[in-house]
Amino acid sequence: MNGKPAPSEQDLQAYVDGWLAPARQAAVEAYLAEHPDEAARVHDYRVQSAAVRAAMRGAEPAAVPERLLRAARGGAAAGRAAWLARAAAAALLMAVGFGGGWSVHGIWGTPDEGPVAGLPAEGDLPRLAADAHRVYAVEVRHPVEVRAEEAHLIGWLSKRLGQPLHAPNLETYGFRLMGGRLLPAASGAAAQLMYEDGGGRRISVYVQGDLSGTETAFRFAEEGALGAFYWRDGAMGYALVGPLQRDELFDIAKAVYQQIEM
């Protein structure tokens, strides 16, 4: 032994990780040169570190999935977390509704009643969507302005809304796209896409642009046999309206949400 003090355990660890300042590093090296046991320990630590690194990094999956890249770029308005939060909020609303403590039944009231006090501004959204549905869903001959078969339907509606629009495919739920129409809205235009199932039931997706940019949870409203799920995402407002049970409508609304915004 010569007079040099042994480096602390902390210094030895930092030496293994290569984080010592040059002067301290030299001191540790001088010490190790005289203490083969400690030198062997430090050597083993370095080798095992490299081995752990190789073992855990070797298994890297090759490509980064697109959804992760999208999340990193902040395409997150329709993100997973937001979606889960909204679904949870919707589930809560449904639970509250069924529990009977507070019901959103009749949320848009009778036609001459005006907006229900305390309703957020998007209370207009289900009202407009439901009015449009009531007017056009009963049409036997002209339920839509442009039929689904016509290729320009979506391009035309997108252009008039100022937002790219996708017509959700709801065939999993038995609903086929009939077509769509352009409607007047308080600010700019709105679009309505009409769907029909094998039993002749009709549901519609109502899309309105040019709203102030906020984001809301799914909300549910109903009047008589007609139910509506509606939500806001940025400048766009969406509603799904139809004479369906709440949970059936909810499943379809989730599909609409995912297809429109993902």
Add this chain to the structure above:
Amino acid sequence: MSDFSRKLEAEIPALRRYARYLTRDADRADDLVQDSLERAIAKRRLWHQPENLRAWLFALQRNVYLNQLRRLARRPAEVPMDQVFGESGQGEAQTDRLMAREVLMALETLEPEQREVLVLVVVEGLLYKEVATVLGLPTGTVMSRLSRGRAQLRKTLTGDSPNTTSTLWRVK
């Protein structure tokens, strides 16, 4: 694309690795990473340079993970490391692969607290004080866990315990 997004993208492989370490499941790991990235975007103003972005993201991802566990009343997954990280990359020599398996199995002999510190330091290159921030521990605790973890790993790998076959290790 914003500068922050570009930096985030560069950290995705590390986030995926750490997520697989936490969840021990490749699919759940990517869900966790996606949740973390979205949260990072929403909270990006809380990150201040020169704080290491990776450390900041790891802390965030760990919180997201622990909150999810709590909410689902789940216990941490107990899938062994070599089943998660064992399917090593292509073209690797077989000895490397065996060696990786042996190392991963040896990691299993550590206390979870020691293992997590070791992984964050050795694989992710975080400073001791950054690990302390990620785990919410004093730096001294991080240091002692690292020290004990390394000693235990060495013991396992150099074959002090009779069950371990460490021929590869010795040759290396």
